Amino acid sequence: MNPLDFVKPSIRELLPYTLRQYQYELKLNQNENPFDIPLELKDKLLAYARRRSWSRYPDFVPEEFHQKLAEYTGWAKEGILVGNGSNELIKDICILILEKGSRVVIPVPTFTLYKLISTALGAEVVEVKLKADYTFDMEALSEAVAVHSPALIFFSSPNNPTGSILPIDGLEKILQETNSLVVVDEAYYEFSGTTCLPLLKKHRNLIILRTFSKAFSLAGLRVGYLIADPELVKEIAKVKLPYNLNFFSQIAATYVLENRALLQKRVEYIVRQKDMVYQALSGIPGVKPYPSYGNFILFETLFDVKSLFFALLRKGVLVRDVSGYPMLSRALRVTISKEEENRRFIRTLREAVDAAQ
Numbered sequence: 001m002n003p004l005d006f007v008k009p010s011i012r013e014l015l016p017y018t019l020r021q022y023q024y025e026l027k028l029n030q031n032e033n034p035f036d037i038p039l040e041l042k043d044k045l046l047a048y049a050r051r052r053s054w055s056r057y058p059d060f061v062p063e064e065f066h067q068k069l070a071e072y073t074g075w076a077k078e079g080i081l082v083g084n085g086s087n088e089l090i091k092d093i094c095i096l097i098l099e100k101g102s103r104v105v106i107p108v109p110t111f112t113l114y115k116l117i118s119t120a121l122g123a124e125v126v127e128v129k130l131k132a133d134y135t136f137d138m139e140a141l142s143e144a145v146a147v148h149s150p151a152l153i154f155f156s157s158p159n160n161p162t163g164s165i166l167p168i169d170g171l172e173k174i175l176q177e178t179n180s181l182v183v184v185d186e187a188y189y190e191f192s193g194t195t196c197l198p199l200l201k202k203h204r205n206l207i208i209l210r211t212f213s214k215a216f217s218l219a220g221l222r223v224g225y226l227i228a229d230p231e232l233v234k235e236i237a238k239v240k241l242p243y244n245l246n247f248f249s250q251i252a253a254t255y256v257l258e259n260r261a262l263l264q265k266r267v268e269y270i271v272r273q274k275d276m277v278y279q280a281l282s283g284i285p286g287v288k289p290y291p292s293y294g295n296f297i298l299f300e301t302l303f304d305v306k307s308l309f310f311a312l313l314r315k316g317v318l319v320r321d322v323s324g325y326p327m328l329s330r331a332l333r334v335t336i337s338k339e340e341e342n343r344r345f346i347r348t349l350r351e352a353v354d355a356a357q
């Protein structure tokens with residue numbers, strides 16, 4: 001008996017979500033924050049972790065953290081749920097809604113996990129391409145929603161990997177017209193400064209996802225949250241694993257929220273650096289960057305994209321090869337970092353392009 005015969009065909013057919021490991025000097029491939037958490041905060045956290053018993057479970061409901069998130073978002077704490085990264089919450093929402101034959105509408109190219117989990121649960125994914133300039137095609141989306149009546153619609157805004165943002169009026173139209181549940185993943189919210197949170201008051205079919213992995217420098221501790229109608233949150237909480245967030249991550253995220261003035265300055269710095277990198281990329285022949293609301297930039301190249309990726313890597317600079325995504329066969333994505341590192345990336349890219357000509 002082949003043990004693989006036990007595995008659902010929907011899973012056997014999936015391509016795994018993987019990240020190839022490379023040797024690098026400069027890591028610009030995962031949209032992480034180049035600034036680590038300040039040492040004083042780490043020390044405070046470690047002191048707390050020393051005092052607290054590790055043999056005891058974390059709180060069943062992390063009340064204090066929920067309270068801090070309620071203050072930060074301006075949304076009732078009953079309408080907030082935390083996860084082991086927002087990835088976990090994407091899975092929980094899919095478990096809540098999808099079954100074999102359910103339909104899911106997803107604009108593409110986008111973050112791959114939405115399709116992966118939907119497909120694993122037997123749902124049928126309807127992909128709607130972005131426009132040629134990688135902005136959202138709201139007309140095509142409205143039409144797809146009308147034709148397919150999906151159970152779930154996923155948006156990433158700003159969209160990873162293109163950086164485009166979902167127009168609020170277009171989103172509101174979809175929320176009004178549809179009976180679907182709409183998820184807007186705002187993982188890069190703090191960099192964009194725009195949110196669809198105000199729409200939550202009027203539209204109970206909206207869920208917003210956020211993360212501490214990007215602007216808040218906590219990717220290593222896995223903290224995300226969702227904001228939704230409190231009644232809906234109660235249902236999602238039923239499928240979430242108990243104690244999904246360990247005490248260490250809970251406390252770290254709480255400290256981070258208490259100290260967000262400093263983090264906000266860093267976000268502003270990264271946004272300024274993004275503008276600098278965008279300008280510099282625009283000046284390189286054969287390279288075309290796309291405007292981004294996140295902490296990353298998608299750029300296309302006239303040169304062979306794999307060769308360019310490896311030419312950068314040979315000089316120590318690791319960016320993300322997104323050429324396997326729909327529509328993006330000529331594209332790479334770079335994460336914005338500190339000024340010196342951004343300059344090194346630009347310099348290295350310029351050299352690689354000169355060599356390719």
Ligand code: PMP
Nearest residue numbers: 085086087111160187211213224
């Ligand atoms: N959503 C989007 C759109 C992302 O780009 C990422 C990070 N790659 C995530 C979610 C993952 O967030 P987390 O680390 O909170 O699981």
